[in-house]
Amino acid sequence: xxxxxxxxxxxxxxxxxxxxxxxxxxxxxxxxxxxxxxxxxxxxxxxxxxxxxxxxxxxxxxxxxxxxxxxxxxxxxxxxxxxxxxxxxxxxxxxxxxxxxxxxxxxxxxxxxxxxxxxxxxxxxxxxxxxxxxxxxxxxxxxxxxxxxxxxxxxxxxxxxxxxxxxxxxxxxxxxxxxxxxxxxxxxxxxxxxxxxxxxxxxxxxxxxxxxxxxxxxxxxxxxxxxxxxxxxxxxxxxxxxxxxxxxxxxxxxxxxxxxxxxxxxxxxxxxxxxxxxxxxxxxxxxxxxxxxxxxxxxxxxxxxxxxxxxxxxxxxxxxxxxxxxxxxxxxxxxxxxxxxxxxxxxxxxxxxxxxxxxxxxxxxxxxxxxxxxxxxxxxxxxxxxxxxxxxxxxxxxxxxxxxxxxxxxxxxxxxxxxxxxxxxxxxxxxxxxxxxxxxxxxxxxxxxx
Amino acid sequence: xxxxxxxxxxxxxxxxxxxxxxxxxxxxxxxxxxxxxxxxxxxxxxxxxxxxxxxxxxxxxxxxxxxxxxxxxxxxxxxxxxxxxxxxxxxxxxxxxxxxxxxxxxxxxxxxxxxxxxxxxxxxxxxxxxxxxxxxxxxxxxxxxxxxxxxxxxxxxxxxxxxxxxxxxxxxxxxxxxxxxxxxxxxxxxxxxxxxxxxxxxxxxxxxxxxxxxxxxxxxxxxxxxxxxxxxxxxxxxxxxxxxxxxxxxxxxxxxxxxxxxxxxxxxxxxxxxxxxxxxxxxxxxxxxxxxxxxxxxxxxxxxxxxxxxxxxxxxxxxxxxxxxxxxxxxxxxxxxxxxxxxxxxxxxxx
Numbered sequence: 001x002x003x004x005x006x007x008x009x010x011x012x013x014x015x016x017x018x019x020x021x022x023x024x025x026x027x028x029x030x031x032x033x034x035x036x037x038x039x040x041x042x043x044x045x046x047x048x049x050x051x052x053x054x055x056x057x058x059x060x061x062x063x064x065x066x067x068x069x070x071x072x073x074x075x076x077x078x079x080x081x082x083x084x085x086x087x088x089x090x091x092x093x094x095x096x097x098x099x100x101x102x103x104x105x106x107x108x109x110x111x112x113x114x115x116x117x118x119x120x121x122x123x124x125x126x127x128x129x130x131x132x133x134x135x136x137x138x139x140x141x142x143x144x145x146x147x148x149x150x151x152x153x154x155x156x157x158x159x160x161x162x163x164x165x166x167x168x169x170x171x172x173x174x175x176x177x178x179x180x181x182x183x184x185x186x187x188x189x190x191x192x193x194x195x196x197x198x199x200x201x202x203x204x205x206x207x208x209x210x211x212x213x214x215x216x217x218x219x220x221x222x223x224x225x226x227x228x229x230x231x232x233x234x235x236x237x238x239x240x241x242x243x244x245x246x247x248x249x250x251x252x253x254x255x256x257x258x259x260x261x262x263x264x265x266x267x268x269x270x271x272x273x274x275x276x277x278x279x280x281x282x283x284x285x286x287x288x289x290x291x292x293x294x295x296x297x298x299x300x301x302x303x304x305x306x307x308x309x310x311x312x313x314x315x316x317x318x319x320x321x322x323x324x325x326x327x328x329x330x331x332x333x334x335x336x337x338x339x340x341x342x343x344x345x346x347x348x349x350x351x352x353x354x355x356x357x358x359x360x361x362x363x364x365x366x367x368x369x370x371x372x373x374x375x376x377x378x379x380x381x382x383x384x385x386x387x388x389x390x391x392x393x394x395x396x397x398x399x400x401x402x403x404x405x406x407x408x409x410x411x412x413x414x415x416x417x418x419x420x421x422x423x424x425x426x427x428x429x430x431x432x433x434x435x436x437x438x439x440x441x442x443x444x445x446x447x448x449x450x
Numbered sequence: 451x452x453x454x455x456x457x458x459x460x461x462x463x464x465x466x467x468x469x470x471x472x473x474x475x476x477x478x479x480x481x482x483x484x485x486x487x488x489x490x491x492x493x494x495x496x497x498x499x500x501x502x503x504x505x506x507x508x509x510x511x512x513x514x515x516x517x518x519x520x521x522x523x524x525x526x527x528x529x530x531x532x533x534x535x536x537x538x539x540x541x542x543x544x545x546x547x548x549x550x551x552x553x554x555x556x557x558x559x560x561x562x563x564x565x566x567x568x569x570x571x572x573x574x575x576x577x578x579x580x581x582x583x584x585x586x587x588x589x590x591x592x593x594x595x596x597x598x599x600x601x602x603x604x605x606x607x608x609x610x611x612x613x614x615x616x617x618x619x620x621x622x623x624x625x626x627x628x629x630x631x632x633x634x635x636x637x638x639x640x641x642x643x644x645x646x647x648x649x650x651x652x653x654x655x656x657x658x659x660x661x662x663x664x665x666x667x668x669x670x671x672x673x674x675x676x677x678x679x680x681x682x683x684x685x686x687x688x689x690x691x692x693x694x695x696x697x698x699x700x701x702x703x704x705x706x707x708x709x710x711x712x713x714x715x716x717x718x719x720x721x722x723x724x725x726x727x728x729x730x731x732x733x734x735x736x737x738x739x740x741x742x743x744x745x746x747x748x749x750x751x752x753x754x755x756x757x758x759x760x761x762x763x764x765x766x767x768x769x770x771x772x773x774x775x776x777x778x779x780x781x782x783x784x785x786x787x788x789x790x791x792x793x794x795x796x797x798x799x800x801x
Contacts, residue, residue, distance in 0.1 A: 121458065121459070122630060123460035124593065141637070354462065
């Protein structure tokens with residue numbers, strides 16, 4: 001069946017009587033595509049075995065998927081006695097995903113293929129406190145620049161990582177409106193703006209969620225099914241990768257461990273307040289002022305500012321006061337994470353954030369607290385490592401979020417016959433709604449300026 | 451000067467001072483007898499030569515033997531072959547300037563997989579991660595260089611005019627950052643200016659790209675070229691077209707320094723510090739070989755160079771006197787007829 005015919009079949013209204021070929025073919029197409037995409041099956045024989053479909057059906061569906069450009073059979077595998085089998089591969093370059101990470105002080109953008117491989121990325125300083133409209137404009141400009149540099153490839157989705165929990169509004173398929181994520185963002189239609197500008201479905205997740213996905217699929221968590229990801233910065237948050245997928249909880253607010261009350265020397269407070277980067281910086285300044293840290297005192301004397309990074313660097317070159325500050329922070333984080341580990345039994349705990357990544361002391365101290373407080377069964381094979389992906393984890397993870405969304409069987413079956421997710425009826429409806437709303441806004445008669 | 455860009459994975463920059471080697475570090479390195487190989491994109495440009503002398507000099511101070519220096523001639527295949535050959539030699543570390551992104555990624559990943567410490571210069575191939583696949587990236591603050599170029603061009607560009615941007619078609623971290631920063635600065639600070647971007651796929655195409663840009667946009671009143679060698683080609687085209695418009699570029703090559711002093715079209719240069727960058731890359735390598743934690747990204751600030759400070763900037767950047775033509779143009783020496791070019795004056799060219 002030719003591609004226009006497939007598209008027509010997918011978009012024409014449902015009739016009574018026998019089901020259309022497109023309706024009967026969709027489930028097997030979805031099944032075969034995902035068997036190949038996940039790497040479970042790489043030859044026709046393996047597809048037949050895992051899908052339990054007949055040879056003729058597999059051949060027919062493969063023909064369709066190759067015609068749609070989603071699979072290819074151009075490579076030959078190793079022969080095992082007879083003729084070399086033709087390998088069936090997912091065409092990861094069939095489309096691209098635009099990705100972005102927004103955090104308190106930086107904006108990262110990139111583009112990934114449908115396998116989640118990042119093809120290009122750029123990061124720049126950007127204050128989250130600026131108006132959301134300016135941020136959206138910068139994001140759009142950088143996205144357009146990347147698309148132009150990549151030769152304007154077909155876009156399958158846009159996925160953005162945000163510095164706050166993204167409420168799970170129970171959206172079954174695609175986002176049609178912008179959920180309230182951050183203060184000051186209530187009235188800005190970020191999702192609608194991106195859908196209009198790029199005509200692609202949009203996903204939003206918290207930075208901890210996307211980084212968890214990034215580590216699970218391309219970082220330290222590759223090959224593990226259950227990981228716990230902990231990001232240490234001004235805020236402290238955790239993400240859970242369970243059975244290879246992101247665990248989002250009831251409302252998308254998983255892992256807000258920064259608000260857990262803890263007690264340390266000199267009182268108690270939330271984990272963020274007692275062990276976050278603001279506390280590390282504050283303790284560093286205080287150590288410099290009372291003469292306990294010669295390195296930090298010298299830094300201030302030369303006009304330098306003390307942030308958590310300076311404390312971490314001082315600790316790294318042996319400053320005793322800085323070492324104690326980071327050890328204390330690591331201990332408190334480790335105690336809270338140990339409780340989570342006892343509950344969840346992860347195979348791996350990844351510590352991330354600039355302090356955890358550049359400093360061995362915080363990691364060592366957290367590790368000691370985790371192993372010390374975990375049940376022997378939990379700690380027996382547990383690894384505690386630092387992230388090696390940095391902000392790229394957020395971009396890669398954001399791409400995986402969109403890819404998992406686009407290719408989830410429930411969504412895939414409604415666009416597969418057209419070969420691109422934009423053909424999904426619900427996305428069409430969302431796009432039309434946004435266009436209608438925009439038209440209504442533009443046609444509203446405004447009162448004359450005073 | 452503050453670093454304004456972020457690293458290839460969003461890293462905050464570390465200053466070169468972070469990897470300063472103390473006399474005891476050098477003594478420890480000398481006692482270990484390390485072997486290091488260097489793989490550069492080219493050995494033909496002044497920038498590459500200066501960076502190389504910075505690396506080799508510092509490694510020499512630490513008793514580290516440089517066992518090979520490879521010129522990849524901007525060719526990914528040559529770089530891949532060189533890296534594979536060097537892996538077999540099993541040096542303790544390789545310093546490499548990746549000439550491409552995806553094409554050379556696997557070869558660079560094989561270096562770390564073979565247990566050899568990899569220090570990258572200026573560019574990170576797609577997908578490679580610090581700590582896992584390489585030790586550190588040492589580069590200029592390329593975002594800052596683009597910003598300096600825009601700040602310097604702005605006063606020369608009339609209100610409401612068009613400005614051309616001549617970028618590099620290859621996906622290269624350094625030139626991407628310069629282009630993004632230049633465009634961003636102009637959009638924020640000179641919203642009246644219309645930007646026209648054109649990119650050249652190779653150095654040989656720079657003149658053609660310039661000609662096509664100016665044929666399509668006759669009113670361009672200012673030009674930014676992402677590094678100095680293509681900017682010389684652009685200046686040649688503009689001269690042929692009889693156009694004299696203000697230009698800015700990156701890298702203080704010899705020809706660019708002469709053009710700057712001549713007070714013709716070139717009004718400013720955002721300069722890198724290749725010698726210092728080379729020394730820093732060597733310090734990072736030795737620190738890593740001694741088992742110390744090294745920053746993911748070490749960045750060196752750029753310098754804003756105009757005709758007023760070209761002599762001292764040239765000395766800072768190249769560690770040698772400014773070309774005699776520059777000194778003559780600025781009336782710092784008598785306008786005596788030129789002697790034969792001294793040996794320290796070599797063909798220009800950055801990147």
